[in-house]
Amino acid sequence: MDLLKTIMVAVVSIVSSMFSTGVRLLRLPRSVALAARSLGSASATFNLPTIRQELEKFQGGSVELELDEQSGIAVMTLNNPKRLNALTGKMMVDMADHINSLERWTAGKGLVLVGTSGNFCSGGDLTFVRKALHYGEEMAAFQHNTLTRLLNLPLVSVALLQGHALGGGAELSTACDFRVMSSSARIGFVQIKMGVTTGWGATTRLVRLFGRQKALALLTSARVFSAEEAATEGLVDHVLSYALQHEEELAECKKWLASNYCCHDTDLSRAVKSSVVYSDLSRELVESLANERRVFGQFWGGPAQKAALDAKIKHK
Numbered sequence: 372m373d374l375l376k377t378i379m380v381a382v383v384s385i386v387s388s389m390f391s392t393g394v395r396l397l398r399l400p401r402s403v404a405l406a407a408r409s410l411g412s413a414s415a416t417f418n419l420p421t422i423r424q425e426l427e428k429f430q431g432g433s434v435e436l437e438l439d440e441q442s443g444i445a446v447m448t449l450n451n452p453k454r455l456n457a458l459t460g461k462m463m464v465d466m467a468d469h470i471n472s473l474e475r476w477t478a479g480k481g482l483v484l485v486g487t488s489g490n491f492c493s494g495g496d497l498t499f500v501r502k503a504l505h506y507g508e509e510m511a512a513f514q515h516n517t518l519t520r521l522l523n524l525p526l527v528s529v530a531l532l533q534g535h536a537l538g539g540g541a542e543l544s545t546a547c548d549f550r551v552m553s554s555s556a557r558i559g560f561v562q563i564k565m566g567v568t569t570g571w572g573a574t575t576r577l578v579r580l581f582g583r584q585k586a587l588a589l590l591t592s593a594r595v596f597s598a599e600e601a602a603t604e605g606l607v608d609h610v611l612s613y614a615l616q617h618e619e620e621l622a623e624c625k626k627w628l629a630s631n632y633c634c635h636d637t638d639l640s641r642a643v644k645s646s647v648v649y650s651d652l653s654r655e656l657v658e659s660l661a662n663e664r665r666v667f668g669q670f671w672g673g674p675a676q677k678a679a680l681d682a683k684i685k686h687k
C-alpha cells in the first residue's frame with residue numbers, strides 16, 4: 372500500500388511539473404507544431420514573460436487567494452466590483468501568479484473560484500479590451516496557459532457563479548471541474564454578439580465537457596441562461612437554494628465541494644484528478660487551443676468587434 376502511494380505521488384509530481392514551470396513559453400510539441408504549420412500562425416510560440424509585462428500595464432482590480440490549510444480548500448476571488456469583476460490585464464497576471472502558488476500547495480484538495488460582491492465575472496474588462504485590440508492572440512496565449520494550468524491542478528475546482536457570468540466570465544467557469552450557481556445568477560457565452568470567438572479557451576473545453584453539438588449551440592446562440600435553465604441544460608452541477616443570501620453562498624459552496632469531492636485521502640484525490648482523469652489531455656488540448664487562438668486572432672480588433680464595442684451592448 373505504501374509502495375502504491377509512493378508511485379502515485381511520483382506520478383502526480385511528474386505530471387504537475389509539466390504544467391508548473393510558472394509563466395513560460397507555451398510551446399507546441401514538435402508533432403503538433405508540424406501539423407499546425409499548415410494552419411499558419413497556429414504554430415506560433417509566445418513569450419509569456421513579455422506578454423505579462425504588457426498586460427500589467429492595464430491596471431485595475433485584483434485577484435486574491437486564500438489557502439485554508441485545515442480544510443485543504445482554497446478560495447480565489449476576482450475583485451473588480453465596480454465593473455462586475457470584469458478582468459483587466461493586471462487581474463490576468465494576478466491569477467497566473469496564484470496558479471503558481473496553487474501548483475506548489477501540496478496539502479490542497481479543492482479550490483473555489485468566486486467573484487466579490489455577488490457577481491462572478493462580466494467578461495474581459497471592456498476598458499482594457501478597447502486598449503488591447505492589437506494584442507488579442509498574445510492575451511489569449513497568456514490566458515490559455517493560466518487556465519490550462521488551473522484545469523490541470525491536482526485540486527478539485529468549482530466556480531461559484533453569482534450574478535453575471537458572461538463572455539470571459541463563462542469561459543473561466545469552464546476551466547473549473549464543477550459549476551455551482553446561485554439561483555438568481557445568469558451565464559452566457561456572448562462572445563459572438565461582441566464580434567469575437569472565445570479568447571480564453573472555452574471552445575476547446577466546452578467541446579470536451581458537453582460535446583460538439585452543445586458547444587456549437589452555446590457559442591452560436593449567445594443565449595444567456597438562468598440558473599434553472601442552466602441546470603436543465605447540464606451546464607451547472609448544482610443550484611444553491613434561493614433562500615440563501617449572497618454572503619452565505621460561498622460557505623454553502625465550500626460545504627458542497629468538501630462533502631462531495633474533498634472528503635477522502637488527499638494524496639489519492641490529487642492522484643485521481645491529475646494523474647488519471649487529466650493525464651492524457653495535454654497534447655490534444657494544446658493543439659486545439661492553438662487553433663482556437665488563431666481563429667480568435669482573426670476577429671479580435673476587427674470590424675465586428677469594433678461595432679459591438681461601439682454599440683455598448685448589455686447582455687440582458
Ligand SMILES: CC[C@@H](C(=O)O)C(=O)SCCNC(=O)CCNC(=O)[C@H](O)C(C)(C)COP(=O)(O)OP(=O)(O)OC[C@H]1O[C@@H](n2cnc3c(N)ncnc32)[C@H](O)[C@@H]1OP(=O)(O)O
Pocket residue numbers: 453454455457493494495496497498535537538539540542561562565567568569570571684685686687
Ligand atoms: C476577452 C473577453 C471576451 C471573451 O473572449 O470571452 C469577453 O468577455 S466578451 C464579453 C464582455 N462582456 C460584456 O460584453 C458585458 C457587457 N455588460 C453588460 O452586459 C451589462 O453590464 C451586465 C453585465 C448585463 C450588467 O448589467 P446591469 O446589471 O444593468 O449593470 P451595469 O450595466 O450598470 O454595470 C455596472 C457597471 O459595470 C460595468 N461593466 C459591466 N461589465 C463590464 C465589462 N465587461 N467591462 C467593463 N465594465 C463593465 C458597467 O459599464 C457599469 O459601469 P458604469 O457604467 O461605470 O456604472
